[in-house]
Amino acid sequence: MLFPTIEFGIFFLVVFTAGWAARGTPEIRKLFLLGASYFFYGWWDWRFLGLLFVSTLINYLAGRALARSERPGFRKFIVGAAVVSGLAVLGFFKYYGFFLTSLSALLETAGLARDLPFMQVILPVGISFFTFQGISYVVDVYRGHVPAERSLTNVMLYISFFPQLVAGPIVRAADFLPQLHRPANLTRAHIGVGVVLILSGLLKKMVVANYLATELVDPVFFDPAAVGALDLLVGVYGYAIQIYCDFSGYSDIAIGIAALLGYRFLENFDQPYRAASLQDFWRRWHISLSTWLRDYLYVPLGGNRHGEAKTYRNLFLTMFLGGIWHGAAWTFVFWGAFHGTMLAVERYARRQIEFFAPAVTAPGGIISALGNGAQHLVGIVWTFHLVCFAWIFFRADSFATAGSYLAGFARWGEASQYVTPFVVGLIAVAMLFQFTPRHLGRWLARGVQHFPSPVLGLLLGGGIWLIWAIAPEGVAPFIYFQF
Numbered sequence: 001m002l003f004p005t006i007e008f009g010i011f012f013l014v015v016f017t018a019g020w021a022a023r024g025t026p027e028i029r030k031l032f033l034l035g036a037s038y039f040f041y042g043w044w045d046w047r048f049l050g051l052l053f054v055s056t057l058i059n060y061l062a063g064r065a066l067a068r069s070e071r072p073g074f075r076k077f078i079v080g081a082a083v084v085s086g087l088a089v090l091g092f093f094k095y096y097g098f099f100l101t102s103l104s105a106l107l108e109t110a111g112l113a114r115d116l117p118f119m120q121v122i123l124p125v126g127i128s129f130f131t132f133q134g135i136s137y138v139v140d141v142y143r144g145h146v147p148a149e150r151s152l153t154n155v156m157l158y159i160s161f162f163p164q165l166v167a168g169p170i171v172r173a174a175d176f177l178p179q180l181h182r183p184a185n186l187t188r189a190h191i192g193v194g195v196v197l198i199l200s201g202l203l204k205k206m207v208v209a210n211y212l213a214t215e216l217v218d219p220v221f222f223d224p225a226a227v228g229a230l231d232l233l234v235g236v237y238g239y240a241i242q243i244y245c246d247f248s249g250y251s252d253i254a255i256g257i258a259a260l261l262g263y264r265f266l267e268n269f270d271q272p273y274r275a276a277s278l279q280d281f282w283r284r285w286h287i288s289l290s291t292w293l294r295d296y297l298y299v300p301l302g303g304n305r306h307g308e309a310k311t312y313r314n315l316f317l318t319m320f321l322g323g324i325w326h327g328a329a330w331t332f333v334f335w336g337a338f339h340g341t342m343l344a345v346e347r348y349a350r351r352q353i354e355f356f357a358p359a360v361t362a363p364g365g366i367i368s369a370l371g372n373g374a375q376h377l378v379g380i381v382w383t384f385h386l387v388c389f390a391w392i393f394f395r396a397d398s399f400a401t402a403g404s405y406l407a408g409f410a411r412w413g414e415a416s417q418y419v420t421p422f423v424v425g426l427i428a429v430a431m432l433f434q435f436t437p438r439h440l441g442r443w444l445a446r447g448v449q450h451f452p453s454p455v456l457g458l459l460l461g462g463g464i465w466l467i468w469a470i471a472p473e474g475v476a477p478f479i480y481f482q483f
Contacts, residue, residue, distance in 0.1 A: 001043040003253045004206050004468075004475050011040065012257065019261055023184050030153055030180060033161070033261070040162040041126070048124040051089070052160060058085055059134035060155040063141045067148035079142040083135050090131045093123055095328045125481055126166035128325060132292055133159050137173040139296055146174045154180045161263075163254040167247075167480040169268040169288035176263070184262035192449025194260035195456055196441055199463040201252030204245035205478070206471035208426055212242040214472055216423045221395055224405040228414025232405060236388045238423060239395050241430045244272065246479045247286065273387075273434040276379030278343050281387060293322050308351070315347065316340035331393045331402060338390050 001008050015036045022029040042049050062082035066075055137155070140146045149155050158176050220227055220235035227235075251268035258265050268287050275281035282290045298318040304311040316337070323336015396402035437443075448459065 001040055002475050002477065003250070003257075004202055004471075007043075009464075011036075016260060020184075020186060023262075026183060027153070029184065030157055034153060034157045037157065037160040037162040037165060041160065041165055044125050044166075045122070051124060051127075052130060053156070055086065055089065055130065055134055056156050056159045057152075058082060059138050059159070060149070060152050062138045063148040063155070064150075066138070066141050075142060079138055082138040086131045086135050090127055093127055095324075097328065129168050129170055130159050130165060132170050132289075133173075136170070136292060136296060140173055146177065149173075149177055151180075161258070163257040163261075164265065167250050167254075167478055168286075169251050169254065169265060170292050171265060171288070175266060179263050186260070186262050188449040189445070190259045190262060190264075191456060192445035192447075193442075194256040195448055195460050195463075196445045197252040197256030197259070198460065199467070200441065201249040201254075201256060202464060202467045204249030204252065206467050206475070208430055209242045209245040209249060210472050210474075210476055212238045212245075212423060212426055213476060215420070216418050217242050217395070219418055221397075221401065221405070224401060224408050227408065227417055229409045229412040230414075230416045231418050232408045234416075234419045234424065234427070236392055236405075237427055239391050240273070240384075240388050241427050243391065243395075243479055244269070245430060250478045250480065271434045271436075271438065273384055273431065274380060275383050276376050277383055278339065278346050278386060281383055282339075282343075289322070289325075293318050297321060308348075312344035312347065315343045319343060326394070329398075331396055331399060334399075335390050335394045338393070342386060 001011060015033070019029060019033060019036075022032055038049055038052070041052060059082060062078050065078045069075055069078070137146070137149075137158070141148045149158075154177060157180065158171070158173060161171075161176075164171055216231075216235055216238040220231050221239070224232060248269040255265045255267070266288070270284040270287065272281050272284035275284055298314055301314040301317060302310055303314060317340065319340030320333070320336045323332045323334070323339070326332045326335070392405050393399075393402045396405060448456065451459065
């Protein structure tokens with residue numbers, strides 16, 4: 001059930017109306033929202049409702065066991081068992097086919113071909129997101145960051161809440177569970193945030209992302225050898241904007257829907273293409289995942305606490321595993337390894353500059369000659385193009401396609417087939433919004449929240465109708481559904 005569809009519109013109107021009608025009975029309201037969330041997930045494939053429930057139940061029982069025990073050894077066993085069980089289920093559904101295909105190719109190369117037990121495994125939509133939320137809940141209970149939740153209903157609603165269930169953002173228990181212990185209240189601030197974010201998310205997805213996909217990105221990546229260098233260059237810029245608008249658009253809609261139901265999610269994107277370093281980029285891109293990887297992988301590996309060499313190792317491993325999380329393909333492995341390597345290189349370079357700072361920043365030195373503003377601009381341009389280079393492997397369906405794409409940059413003499421004023425304008429406007437005041441959305445939300453209720457309704461309904469009218473036909477699935 002995609003957000004920008006009539007089916008979801010009807011579903012949400014029912015949930016919104018009935019949910020607020022039941023606000024006087026909080027437990028009934030939570031049960032209703034839980035049922036609506038399971039209905040939402042089951043609309044895709046009801047057979048995986050059991051998987052969602054069992055995954056949640058394991059994490060709930062692990063939390064209760066941790067609350068009852070103070071024995072360090074037993075507590076470590078409980079948290080380890082819960083994490084391993086979650087990762088095992090995720091690994092089977094997401095990587096079973098990839099592992100056997102890679103093993104079969106390796107054995108064939110070595111002259112040891114064997115018949116392996118292949119079978120078709122359907123990847124449950126959103127499994128990465130609800131698995132990571134369950135793991136974060138158990139680990140946070142173990143660390144003492146949140147108390148173990150007594151109510152199974154609360155834990156089930158936390159993990160399955162439909163706005164963020166299938167494509168994030170990854171919500172932390174410490175942020176969401178306390179909201180379930182307070183009476184739900186639809187404030188003017190909630191309404192303002194909801195209206196602005198839903199409209200901005202739909203605009204990003206239905207207009208910018210979908211047009212760039214159909215008019216530029218999909219045909220260019222389908223056969224890179226058939227187009228020239230200009231199409232390829234603008235194509236990867238287009239994909240950078242498409243994936244940003246597609247995913248941040250989903251996050252905006254999810255956060256806006258949650259706000260209209262009385263709940264607050266943290267922001268998931270913060271103008272990532274204005275970042276002047278890869279480290280800054282990952283503070284701004286898919287914030288809920290990057291902070292998850294930091295808190296539950298990078299820090300347990302040792303973070304930056306055990307010397308520079310191990311810090312570089314931890315940066316690489318974190319992003320390498322982050323690449324594997326994104327998809328069961330070697331192109332995703334390369335994407336993660338590239339980001340991990342460049343983060344380590346960037347940190348090393350920064351350390352060297354700090355060490356030699358008196359020489360390079362003195363009058364006449366390289367850095368001083370650039371000036372602070374120019375340094376920052378160079379950092380933004382450099383970072384954006386590093387990210388775009390990696391996006392080629394993220395988007396390509398194979399290394400052969402990625403290699404063909406890169407080889408095409410030598411064909412500057414060929415005429416463009418897909419670079420039009422329209423797609424260039426979309427890319428330029430989208431990039432311009434990366435450099436608007438950071439809190440523009442909040443300012444707009446504060447402005448509209450004071451409108452009379454009928455005006456707010458007309459604004460939301462009219463905005464949705466206008467976006468629908470100017471968007472291309474059809475509703476493409478969100479890119480991150482595949483993860």
